[in-house]
Amino acid sequence: MPYKEITRGAGKRMMEEILIGTLSVEILYSFIIVICSLMIFFGTKELYKLSGHKGIKYFRLAFLYFAIAYFFRSFIKIIIVCFGMDGFRSFGFLFGAASSFLFMYFSIMAIFYLLYSVLYKKLKRDYIKVFHVGLLVLTFVVIGFGNNIKLILLANILLLLFIVYIVYLAYMQSKKKKSLNLYIVYFLLSIFWMLNIIDILIPDFLRAFQLLIYLMSLGVFLVILYKVLTRAGVN
Amino acid sequence: MERRGRLEIMRDILKIVQNNHKIKPTPLLRQSNISSSRFKEYFNEILNKKFIKEIKGNRDEKLIILTENGEKFLEKYKIIINFIEEFEL
Numbered sequence: 001m002p003y004k005e006i007t008r009g010a011g012k013r014m015m016e017e018i019l020i021g022t023l024s025v026e027i028l029y030s031f032i033i034v035i036c037s038l039m040i041f042f043g044t045k046e047l048y049k050l051s052g053h054k055g056i057k058y059f060r061l062a063f064l065y066f067a068i069a070y071f072f073r074s075f076i077k078i079i080i081v082c083f084g085m086d087g088f089r090s091f092g093f094l095f096g097a098a099s100s101f102l103f104m105y106f107s108i109m110a111i112f113y114l115l116y117s118v119l120y121k122k123l124k125r126d127y128i129k130v131f132h133v134g135l136l137v138l139t140f141v142v143i144g145f146g147n148n149i150k151l152i153l154l155a156n157i158l159l160l161l162f163i164v165y166i167v168y169l170a171y172m173q174s175k176k177k178k179s180l181n182l183y184i185v186y187f188l189l190s191i192f193w194m195l196n197i198i199d200i201l202i203p204d205f206l207r208a209f210q211l212l213i214y215l216m217s218l219g220v221f222l223v224i225l226y227k228v229l230t231r232a233g234v235n
Numbered sequence: 236m237e238r239r240g241r242l243e244i245m246r247d248i249l250k251i252v253q254n255n256h257k258i259k260p261t262p263l264l265r266q267s268n269i270s271s272s273r274f275k276e277y278f279n280e281i282l283n284k285k286f287i288k289e290i291k292g293n294r295d296e297k298l299i300i301l302t303e304n305g306e307k308f309l310e311k312y313k314i315i316i317n318f319i320e321e322f323e324l
Contacts, residue, residue: 044318047311047318050307055322056324233311233314
């Protein structure tokens, strides 16, 4: 039940405490992920500047997009926690549809960039513009259908299946099979991205596991950050 | 023999410049061990990135020297390659 619906007595005080706790967790969670992503983006700046390597460019952009996506996610979550799902929808275009659109667009594009950083060498053409246009159209259609939860879920499940398939193919074609860890990390990142979307769409669905999902999701980002900082020679 | 990658060729050209301190374009091309068209491509890239610069010698000849950015690239080359390999980029 959203906070604004509890208005009287001890119930209100208890809800206030729960609200503060929930908001603190949400803000802290998003803040750590945004910081981790930005540290990866800026920590690899020099390597990209010196090498001009396309793979490093896509890798960096993936984490810049993650940072933007998680910023909008925290924004959406705070509104949902305070005003409920209906309250969020009635927030008007600016806060409702626009923030959903930006969250969806940036989070999916982040995953695409991450995959693209591994796969671009195997592709004969540059598909980034196609991804951008395709995703913009898809997001417009989904949001245009009034933020239909089933439609968003279906689109995301299809994307996740596509990602799992691509990660598997990339792993099988990989020259050095020892890098299984990297693919596990990317796979987990995609899974937690999916769980984050479900968490936004159906807030009650994962409530019991929310903290666990947050901790595991943070763990994945911290592992990537650690790998990046040690390999990029950043202190 | 395995074909050298873009970064490896850039490293090799910069190494030659570093070892010679100052070098003319023609011996640099010869020592780089790549075709002249490819050399031109890489030469322009490292020149645009300000890894090397052209100066005039005593007899007004064109000489190539390494810049601070070029030194930095050579210094970080191993890290860049390890990073690319680690993340399969």
